[in-house]
Amino acid sequence: MSTTRPYPPGDRPEPGGDSAPPAGGDAEPATGRDTRRLSFAGESGVVPLARDFARQALYAWGWLPAEGADRRAAAEDVLLVVSELVTNACLHAEGPDEMWITCDKKVIRVEVSDRGAGQPAPRTPHRAGRPGGHGMFIVQRLCLDWGVVRTPGVTGKTVWAELGAPA
Numbered sequence: 001m002s003t004t005r006p007y008p009p010g011d012r013p014e015p016g017g018d019s020a021p022p023a024g025g026d027a028e029p030a031t032g033r034d035t036r037r038l039s040f041a042g043e044s045g046v047v048p049l050a051r052d053f054a055r056q057a058l059y060a061w062g063w064l065p066a067e068g069a070d071r072r073a074a075a076e077d078v079l080l081v082v083s084e085l086v087t088n089a090c091l092h093a094e095g096p097d098e099m100w101i102t103c104d105k106k107v108i109r110v111e112v113s114d115r116g117a118g119q120p121a122p123r124t125p126h127r128a129g130r131p132g133g134h135g136m137f138i139v140q141r142l143c144l145d146w147g148v149v150r151t152p153g154v155t156g157k158t159v160w161a162e163l164g165a166p167a
Helices: 046-060 069-092 135-142
Strands: 024-028 033-039 096-103 107-114 145-149 157-164
Touching: 033 046, 046 069, 046 096, 069 096, 069 107, 069 135, 069 157, 135 157
Parallel strands: none
Antiparallel strands: 024 033, 033 096, 096 107, 107 157, 145 157
């Protein structure tokens, strides 16, 4: 797990700040970055909701429909990471509050905020043959980097993960 680089230089401020991106998309022309935000307030069925939201973003960004196996696998990896992060928030942190998905030319970043105090980590040793406990192991294997951000004085955390764009 990496927590050494919670946000690359120039990325948006900590979750919950006044400048959080609006729902839908908000492209930043100077950086070529587009951020979309989904609030889970009052929602049920949050995992399929999050996957559908991410899928719509992937269509908007041209990742879908995928041309070729590599592009299809990259899009499926994003959807799987979204599922794992939201599911973990449901199982271990009273459910997710918000999800952000950001795309630039090289990286997609998924962030899920929740009110939980726990620290996500892959189970060690990883036991492939046993049910459950694979979520953060999957995230670790599929992503370029991932980590956890906590804001002092604020309950909860944001778990983030970055995946490389297809070539």
